[in-house]
Amino acid sequence: MTEKQITIKFHEYQNLEELPEQDRILAKEAISAMKGSYAPYSHFNVGAAIRLSNGKIVQGANQENAAFPSGLCAERTAMFAAGANYPDKDMESIAIAGGVMGRLTKSPVTPCGACRQVMAQYQTKAGRPMSVIMISDSKIWKFNRVDDILPLIFDSI
Numbered sequence: 216m217t218e219k220q221i222t223i224k225f226h227e228y229q230n231l232e233e234l235p236e237q238d239r240i241l242a243k244e245a246i247s248a249m250k251g252s253y254a255p256y257s258h259f260n261v262g263a264a265i266r267l268s269n270g271k272i273v274q275g276a277n278q279e280n281a282a283f284p285s286g287l288c289a290e291r292t293a294m295f296a297a298g299a300n301y302p303d304k305d306m307e308s309i310a311i312a313g314g315v316m317g318r319l320t321k322s323p324v325t326p327c328g329a330c331r332q333v334m335a336q337y338q339t340k341a342g343r344p345m346s347v348i349m350i351s352d353s354k355i356w357k358f359n360r361v362d363d364i365l366p367l368i369f370d371s372i
């Protein structure tokens with residue numbers, strides 16, 4: 216028996232201005248995407264923004280429904296919009312922001328497991344890493360690839 220360890224490296228930034236320019240632009244797009252949130256039940260507004268390989272940015276926001284499972288997270292709303300409208304373009308990076316009444320969360324918004332699985336598959340489809348940027352009102356986390364937030368991904372059928 217050998218004990219193994221999985222180590223995850225990521226970058227923490229203290230504010231938006233500290234981010235590299237491309238990431239800062241995407242982070243601001245994710246924050247502005249929160250305006251599209253429809254969250255009459257949770258009142259938690261989430262925005263996501265994806266940068267494609269052609270430089271285009273696609274936004275998404277969480278959409279809730281009275282039949283709860285029919286709603287969808289901001290990340291998947293954005294990924295499915297990007298996949299449907301730009302099927303030949305790679306998703307290079309996704310940024311996520313969330314909050315209540317226009318105020319960003321105190322800690323970065325971390326995507327749910329289902330969204331991570333969908334990210335993983337678009338990353339596999341692209342054959343190149345998709346970075347994930349999680350935003351809060353102060354610190355920002357950047358993971359260079361989806362594997363870092365979903366180790367031992369299932370992607371092999």
Ligand code: THU
Pocket residue numbers: 254257259261276277278279286287288289290311324325326327330
């Ligand atoms: N939500 C997202 O859109 N993304 C996340 O990463 C976390 C959760 C949404 C789903 C639901 O509309 C609301 O936030 C509360 O869970």
